[in-house]
Amino acid sequence: MAMAKPISIEVWNPSGKYRVVSTKSMPGMRWIRLLTDNDCRLEICTEPKTILSVDDILALIGDRCDGVIGQLTEDWGEVLFSALKRAGGTAFSNMAVGYNNVDVEAANRNGIAVGNTPGVLTETTAELAASLTLAAARRIVEADQFMRAGLYDGWLPHLFVGNLLKGQTVGVIGAGRIGSAYARMMIEGFKMNLIYYDLYQATRLEKFVTGKL
Numbered sequence: 528m529a530m531a532k533p534i535s536i537e538v539w540n541p542s543g544k545y546r547v548v549s550t551k552s553m554p555g556m557r558w559i560r561l562l563t564d565n566d567c568r569l570e571i572c573t574e575p576k577t578i579l580s581v582d583d584i585l586a587l588i589g590d591r592c593d594g595v596i597g598q599l600t601e602d603w604g605e606v607l608f609s610a611l612k613r614a615g616g617t618a619f620s621n622m623a624v625g626y627n628n629v630d631v632e633a634a635n636r637n638g639i640a641v642g643n644t645p646g647v648l649t650e651t652t653a654e655l656a657a658s659l660t661l662a663a664a665r666r667i668v669e670a671d672q673f674m675r676a677g678l679y680d681g682w683l684p685h686l687f688v689g690n691l692l693k694g695q696t697v698g699v700i701g702a703g704r705i706g707s708a709y710a711r712m713m714i715e716g717f718k719m720n721l722i723y724y725d726l727y728q729a730t731r732l733e734k735f736v737t738g739k740l
């Protein structure tokens with residue numbers, strides 16, 4: 528197979544027994560310490576390319592690799608999982624709760640365990656959704672562009688009239704961790720009514736809304 532050009536890496540604990548590759552540098556030091564304390568040689572890709580291709584990742588995996596930490600922008604399917612298996616790898620971890628980019632069947636076929644990171648960004652992402660809701664209802668982005676373009680000439684009764692959220696209905700598709708946290712913020716903070724759709728009944732959320740929790 529044609530190898531992509533060599534990719535720049537940063538190495539931690541070079542004498543570690545297990546070779547672990549991270550396709551990106553990630554925040555903080557705790558994950559690095561956790562790996563190096565557990566006898567891993569960690570190689571972090573430092574290539575200044577936002578999204579790595581499958582060929583780039585094949586080059587990073589190389590001939591011997593025990594595990595990879597990857598990102599949601601990467602295409603983790605049969606090609607990468609079979610390469611990881613050939614390199615002696617047993618684990619892949621996706622730095623995300625969602626795993627749309629991971630072909631779990633292919634991972635299973637190749638005996639690679641897959642990890643994700645649920646829970647850590649629940650409230651953060653719900654706050655971001657609440658921010659976007661307010662920005663849309665209150666036309667913050669449009670108004671900001673208007674001001675910066677120097678178009679503001681004084682207050683007018685119709686200028687950027689927004690929508691009141693209080694008493695309106697918010698719709699949530701997928702009332703899981705993030706959807707439910709967002710729903711609670713909109714109900715508690717803005718006294719909105721809720722309508723949701725999910726494959727399962729969101730019992731805790733329903734109890735929260737009806738005040739029975």
Ligand SMILES: NC(=O)c1ccc[n+]([C@@H]2O[C@H](COP(=O)([O-])OP(=O)(O)OC[C@H]3O[C@@H](n4cnc5c(N)ncnc54)[C@H](O)[C@@H]3O)[C@@H](O)[C@H]2O)c1
Binds near residue numbers: 626646648701727
């Ligand atoms: N910055 C971001 O934008 C950001 C950050 C973190 C997570 N996410 C995304 O948010 C998603 C949700 O994360 P979570 O922790 O709340 O997961 P979760 O598993 O707790 O919630 C997902 C919910 O969606 C429901 N669902 C699945 N298929 C459905 C369908 N076809 N119709 C309706 N509902 C369906 C599930 O039953 C579940 O309740 C992740 O998949 C991830 O891609 C985005």
